[in-house]
Amino acid sequence: MKLISTSVKRPVGVIMIVAAIIALGIISMRSLVIDLFPEIDLPIAVVATSYQDAAPQEVENLVSRPIESAVSTVEGIETIQSQSQSGSSMVIMMFSNGTDLDQALLDVREKIDQTKGFLPDRAGEPNIMRFNPDQLPVMWVGLTGKDSAALTQIADDQIVPYFERQGGVASVSVEGGKDREIQVVLDQSKLQQYGVNTQSIVQALNSSNQSASVGTVEKGNKDLQIRVKGEFESIGDIERTILQTEAGATIHVEDVAEVQDTFKDSSSVTLVNGTPSVVLSILKKTDSNTVDVATNITHGIAELNAGLPSDVNLDVIIDTSQFIQMSIDSVVKNILIGGAISIFVLLLFLKSFRATIVIGLSIPIAIISTFILLYFTGETLNILTLGGLALGLGMMVDSSIVILEHIYSYRKRGYGLVDSAIKGASELAPAVIASTTTTLVVFLPIVYVEGIASDLFTPLALAVSFALIASLVIAITLVPMLSSKLLSKAMEDSGRRYWFDRFLDWVKGKYRSVLKWVLNHRKTTVAGTFLAIAGSLALTPFIGAEFIPSADQGQLEIRVETDAGSSLIHTEGIVEQVNERLQGYEKDIETNYVSIGGGGFGGGMGGGSNSATYTLQLVPASDRDKTTTEIVQNIDKDLSDVPGAEITVSSMDSGMSMGDPIQIQLNGPEHAVLTDLAEQVxxxxxxxxxxxxxxxxxxEGVPQLNIIIDDDQAAMYGLTQEQILGQIQMQFTSQVATQFREAGHEMDVTLLYPENKRSTISDLQDMKIQTPTGTLLPLEEVTDFQEMSGPVTLLRQNQQPQMNVTSDVVERDLGSVVSDVEDVLADINLPEGYSYEIGGQAQDMADSFADLALALVFSIFLVYAVMAIQFENFLFPLIIMFSLPATIVGVMVGLFVVGIPLSIPAFIGIIMLAGIVVNNSIVLVDYINITRRKGVDRYEAILEAGTSRLRPILMTTLTTILAMVPLAMALGEGAETQQPLAVTIIFGLGVSSIFTLLLIPVVYSLFDDLTQKIVGRRKKKKA
Structure with a gap:
C-alpha cells in the first residue's frame, strides 16, 4: 500500500491536502442551495386555455377534447387529464419517467399549433408550460392600509419593482388589489334615439386612440421622423370622441354614454388577520436559495416600510423559509449531538484523548468532503441530504477504528510508531475497503429506482456514500499519519477507565458462556431464530404502512363553499362567522390569511364568488400543546354547524405536493352517472x-339560465344565432374597446350597460334585439328561457369522463385505511362500463414499495457478490448472509415499539441495513478462519474469535446506533421524515448484532459439518 506509506512519511503533504479540502468544503457549503426537500422531477406538462364566458360543457367539447386528441399521439405520454370549468380549460399530460420533457414540450407545441385553427374564435392562446413544484411562492407579503386603490398603486409602482430586483426573485404577483378602469356606461334610450350601436362606438374609440410613424422629412442636414399622435390624453378626449349616426349626423360619446374613471368590479377579497389587504406572492428562481431569497425580502420589507405612508404597513404573511431553516437547524443539531455521543463512546473504549482525536477527526473532515461532492453533483442542502450525514455519522468512524486497533496491536508487539502505522494500516486496508464496499453497493440499485422514491432518496444515498468514501480515504491516509505522530503513549494500560475494562471483561465472560450454550444447542438456536422472525412478521398488521411521514409544519387550510351561485357579499358574511369561531384559537394561530373568491394559498385555476380559502400559519410546534392534526380536528368540529356553507379543514404539513392520501378515480362514459357514483362512494x-x-x-351545480334560440323565428327577422349572441353578450357582459395610458399606467376602456339594466331575469326578458333593418324587438320573441343547474368543473382522464373522490387519513396508517376502503368499494355494484382506481399517495406508496423491494433484492445480490470476491469463496458469504433475515426481527419490533408505520424512509433503512449488518459477520467469520488456519480446533476457534472480536463489534455498532438516537427521537422541526430511517437502522442493527454474535457461529459450524460430510462421501467414493 504505497498510498499509506507515502501519507505516513510525508505528513506535511497530507496536512496541506486536508487544509485545502476544509477550505473548499466551507466554500461549497456556503454555495449549496438550501431547501426543505430535494427537487422532485415530475415529467408533467400543462396546456392552459381560456374560453371567455363559456360554460363547462362548451369548454369541454370545443377546447379540452380537441387539445386532448391532438396531444394524445405525443410519444411518452402515460396519462392525459383535463379540467373544464367556466371560462377555462386545463389539459395535464403526465409522461413516463425518463422522458426528455424538453423534446416532449416541443412536440406538444407542434400539435397545439396544428389544432389552433379548430378552436373557437373566443378561445385564448393555449399556454404550454412545464409543471414544477418549485413554482409555488416562497413568501406571501401583506400590504395593509385604509385605501385599497392607493395600496394597489403602491404595490405596482414601488413594492413589486423593488422585490423583483432582489437576488433570486423570479416574479411577484399581486392579489386583492383594485384595477383602475375607464367605464363607458351606455344609455340604451339615447343609443336608440341617435341610431348608434355598440360596435360603432368600439370602432370609433379604437380609431381615435392611435399613434403611428408615417415616414421622415428633411430639415437641413437632419431627418425628422413624422409621427401622427392621436392617443387619448385625458378622460375628456374619450368623452369628445366623434360618432356617426345612421342619419349621417355627428355626435360625441358623451351624448350616448357616461364616462367614469373607476375600478373594475372586484371578484375577490383578501383578508390578513381580519384586515382587508393587498397580498404579494413571491416566486424564486429555480436555482436560487429559498432561505437567501426570503432573507433578502425580509430585509427589503424593513427598508420599504421606512418609506411608506404612516397608515400603510408591509408585513410577512407566510414565510416557507422559516420551517426550512428550523428543519435544517434541527438536523444540524442532531448531527452535533450524534457526533458528541460517538466521540464519548470512542473515548470510553479507547481510554485515550489522543486516540479519540485521531479517529474523531475523520467525522468533520468526511462531512466537509461530502459538502464538496454534493456541490459538484448539483444536489441541494436539505433535510434528507443532511439526514444522510447524520445517519452515516457513526459509520464514518468504523474504518478508522479497525485501522487504529490494528496499528495499536503492532505497537504492543514492540514496533516503532512509523512501522506500526504502515504495517497495521496496510494489512487491514483491503478488508476495510471490502467492508465499506458492501455498505456502498446497496445504494447502487436506489440510483436506478424511478419515481418519487428516487427523487427523494437518491440525494440521501449520495450523501451517505460520499461520507463513507471520504471516511475510508481518511482511514487509510490521515489515521496512519496521525497515529505515527500522536500515539507514542496512547492506549497504554495506566489504570484509567479501569471500571469500564472490568465491565467489558464481565460482558465477554457472559458472552462466552452464552456462545458455548448455543453451540451445544444448535437446533434450538436455529429454531428460536425462525420463531423470532415469524413472530416479528406477525406484527405487520399492527404496524401498517404510509407513504412519507408528514412533518408538523404548522400550516392548515380551511375551504369554505357556500351555495353554488352565491354572491361575493354573501360569502363574506359566512367568512365573518368563521372568523368569530376561530377567535378561540388565537393563541395557536400566528397568521390568518383568507382569500374570498380567489385561488388561495396554492393558486391553481382559481375559485368562484361562492368559495373562500383560509391559510392558517400556526406558532412553532414547540410553542403549542397540540399537534397540527389535533388542531385541524378541533377546528373542523367547531365549524361543522356553520349554516349555509360546506367547510373542509385539512393539514398542509407534508412539505411536498404529494396529492391527497386517498384518491378514488371513477371512470365512465357519462358525467351525470359519475357524479351520482361519487356521492355514493x-x-x-x-x-x-x-x-x-x-x-x-x-x-353542487351552478344555477344557470339557458337561452334557446328559435332559428326559424330569428330567420324571419333576418337574425342569426351569432348576431343574437353578440348582442346578449354586450348587454350582460362588458367589452374592452381600447386602452387608456396615463403616467405610465395602462388601463382598459370598457363599454358596458348600467348595473340596473343587466342584473335580473326581467332585464334579460325585456332586452331589445336590433334587426338588420334597425327594428327593435324583445329577446323573448326569438328565444325561450330554461332554468337549470350546470356543472362547475368537468374532469376527463385518457379522453374519458372522470370523477374523483378524495380523503385525508387520521389516527390510522394509510395502508390499513386503503385496504378497508378497497373492501368497501368491492361491494359497490358499478354500472357496466364504469370502473374505479385508487390513486393519490396510496398509489405512489404502492409503486414506490414495489420499486424499493426490487432494489432490496438487487442490493442483497450485490452484497453477496462483493463478499464472494473478497473471500474468493461462495460458502463463507452464504454463512454471513444469515445475519440478514434476523434483521427483520429488529426492524419490525422497532417500528412496533416506537409506534410508526412502515414507510419509504423505513424501506430505505432496510436497504441500508443489507450492507451494514454483514460487516460484523465478515469480521467474525474472517477471524474464525484465521484462527483455524493456525491449527486451533473449530470449537475453540469460534470461542476465541467471538470473544476477541466482541470489542470492535461493540464499538462500531454502538457508535453507529447512538449517533442516530437524536434522529430516532424526532428532536426538532421536520425530524419526523428521518425518524423511520433512524429507528429501522437502530433496532435492525442492534438486534442483528446480537444474532451475529450468536447465530453466525452456529450456522458456521452447521455448514462446516455439512462440508465435511460431503468431502467424506467423495473420499469414500474415490476409495
Whole structure:
C-alpha cells in the first residue's frame, strides 16, 4: 500500500491536502442551495386555455377534447387529464419517467399549433408550460392600509419593482388589489334615439386612440421622423370622441354614454388577520436559495416600510423559509449531538484523548468532503441530504477504528510508531475497503429506482456514500499519519477507565458462556431464530404502512363553499362567522390569511364568488400543546354547524405536493352517472375508520339560465344565432374597446350597460334585439328561457369522463385505511362500463414499495457478490448472509415499539441495513478462519474469535446506533421524515448484532459439518 506509506512519511503533504479540502468544503457549503426537500422531477406538462364566458360543457367539447386528441399521439405520454370549468380549460399530460420533457414540450407545441385553427374564435392562446413544484411562492407579503386603490398603486409602482430586483426573485404577483378602469356606461334610450350601436362606438374609440410613424422629412442636414399622435390624453378626449349616426349626423360619446374613471368590479377579497389587504406572492428562481431569497425580502420589507405612508404597513404573511431553516437547524443539531455521543463512546473504549482525536477527526473532515461532492453533483442542502450525514455519522468512524486497533496491536508487539502505522494500516486496508464496499453497493440499485422514491432518496444515498468514501480515504491516509505522530503513549494500560475494562471483561465472560450454550444447542438456536422472525412478521398488521411521514409544519387550510351561485357579499358574511369561531384559537394561530373568491394559498385555476380559502400559519410546534392534526380536528368540529356553507379543514404539513392520501378515480362514459357514483362512494367510505373529510370533486351545480334560440323565428327577422349572441353578450357582459395610458399606467376602456339594466331575469326578458333593418324587438320573441343547474368543473382522464373522490387519513396508517376502503368499494355494484382506481399517495406508496423491494433484492445480490470476491469463496458469504433475515426481527419490533408505520424512509433503512449488518459477520467469520488456519480446533476457534472480536463489534455498532438516537427521537422541526430511517437502522442493527454474535457461529459450524460430510462421501467414493 504505497498510498499509506507515502501519507505516513510525508505528513506535511497530507496536512496541506486536508487544509485545502476544509477550505473548499466551507466554500461549497456556503454555495449549496438550501431547501426543505430535494427537487422532485415530475415529467408533467400543462396546456392552459381560456374560453371567455363559456360554460363547462362548451369548454369541454370545443377546447379540452380537441387539445386532448391532438396531444394524445405525443410519444411518452402515460396519462392525459383535463379540467373544464367556466371560462377555462386545463389539459395535464403526465409522461413516463425518463422522458426528455424538453423534446416532449416541443412536440406538444407542434400539435397545439396544428389544432389552433379548430378552436373557437373566443378561445385564448393555449399556454404550454412545464409543471414544477418549485413554482409555488416562497413568501406571501401583506400590504395593509385604509385605501385599497392607493395600496394597489403602491404595490405596482414601488413594492413589486423593488422585490423583483432582489437576488433570486423570479416574479411577484399581486392579489386583492383594485384595477383602475375607464367605464363607458351606455344609455340604451339615447343609443336608440341617435341610431348608434355598440360596435360603432368600439370602432370609433379604437380609431381615435392611435399613434403611428408615417415616414421622415428633411430639415437641413437632419431627418425628422413624422409621427401622427392621436392617443387619448385625458378622460375628456374619450368623452369628445366623434360618432356617426345612421342619419349621417355627428355626435360625441358623451351624448350616448357616461364616462367614469373607476375600478373594475372586484371578484375577490383578501383578508390578513381580519384586515382587508393587498397580498404579494413571491416566486424564486429555480436555482436560487429559498432561505437567501426570503432573507433578502425580509430585509427589503424593513427598508420599504421606512418609506411608506404612516397608515400603510408591509408585513410577512407566510414565510416557507422559516420551517426550512428550523428543519435544517434541527438536523444540524442532531448531527452535533450524534457526533458528541460517538466521540464519548470512542473515548470510553479507547481510554485515550489522543486516540479519540485521531479517529474523531475523520467525522468533520468526511462531512466537509461530502459538502464538496454534493456541490459538484448539483444536489441541494436539505433535510434528507443532511439526514444522510447524520445517519452515516457513526459509520464514518468504523474504518478508522479497525485501522487504529490494528496499528495499536503492532505497537504492543514492540514496533516503532512509523512501522506500526504502515504495517497495521496496510494489512487491514483491503478488508476495510471490502467492508465499506458492501455498505456502498446497496445504494447502487436506489440510483436506478424511478419515481418519487428516487427523487427523494437518491440525494440521501449520495450523501451517505460520499461520507463513507471520504471516511475510508481518511482511514487509510490521515489515521496512519496521525497515529505515527500522536500515539507514542496512547492506549497504554495506566489504570484509567479501569471500571469500564472490568465491565467489558464481565460482558465477554457472559458472552462466552452464552456462545458455548448455543453451540451445544444448535437446533434450538436455529429454531428460536425462525420463531423470532415469524413472530416479528406477525406484527405487520399492527404496524401498517404510509407513504412519507408528514412533518408538523404548522400550516392548515380551511375551504369554505357556500351555495353554488352565491354572491361575493354573501360569502363574506359566512367568512365573518368563521372568523368569530376561530377567535378561540388565537393563541395557536400566528397568521390568518383568507382569500374570498380567489385561488388561495396554492393558486391553481382559481375559485368562484361562492368559495373562500383560509391559510392558517400556526406558532412553532414547540410553542403549542397540540399537534397540527389535533388542531385541524378541533377546528373542523367547531365549524361543522356553520349554516349555509360546506367547510373542509385539512393539514398542509407534508412539505411536498404529494396529492391527497386517498384518491378514488371513477371512470365512465357519462358525467351525470359519475357524479351520482361519487356521492355514493363518499357515503360508503365515510364509515371506514381513519377516513377523514371525504369529498367528491362533483361540486353542487351552478344555477344557470339557458337561452334557446328559435332559428326559424330569428330567420324571419333576418337574425342569426351569432348576431343574437353578440348582442346578449354586450348587454350582460362588458367589452374592452381600447386602452387608456396615463403616467405610465395602462388601463382598459370598457363599454358596458348600467348595473340596473343587466342584473335580473326581467332585464334579460325585456332586452331589445336590433334587426338588420334597425327594428327593435324583445329577446323573448326569438328565444325561450330554461332554468337549470350546470356543472362547475368537468374532469376527463385518457379522453374519458372522470370523477374523483378524495380523503385525508387520521389516527390510522394509510395502508390499513386503503385496504378497508378497497373492501368497501368491492361491494359497490358499478354500472357496466364504469370502473374505479385508487390513486393519490396510496398509489405512489404502492409503486414506490414495489420499486424499493426490487432494489432490496438487487442490493442483497450485490452484497453477496462483493463478499464472494473478497473471500474468493461462495460458502463463507452464504454463512454471513444469515445475519440478514434476523434483521427483520429488529426492524419490525422497532417500528412496533416506537409506534410508526412502515414507510419509504423505513424501506430505505432496510436497504441500508443489507450492507451494514454483514460487516460484523465478515469480521467474525474472517477471524474464525484465521484462527483455524493456525491449527486451533473449530470449537475453540469460534470461542476465541467471538470473544476477541466482541470489542470492535461493540464499538462500531454502538457508535453507529447512538449517533442516530437524536434522529430516532424526532428532536426538532421536520425530524419526523428521518425518524423511520433512524429507528429501522437502530433496532435492525442492534438486534442483528446480537444474532451475529450468536447465530453466525452456529450456522458456521452447521455448514462446516455439512462440508465435511460431503468431502467424506467423495473420499469414500474415490476409495
Amino acid at each position: 363518499v357515503a360508503e367510505i365515510s364509515s371506514v375508520n381513519g377516513v377523514y373529510n371525504p369529498e367528491s370533486a362533483a361540486s
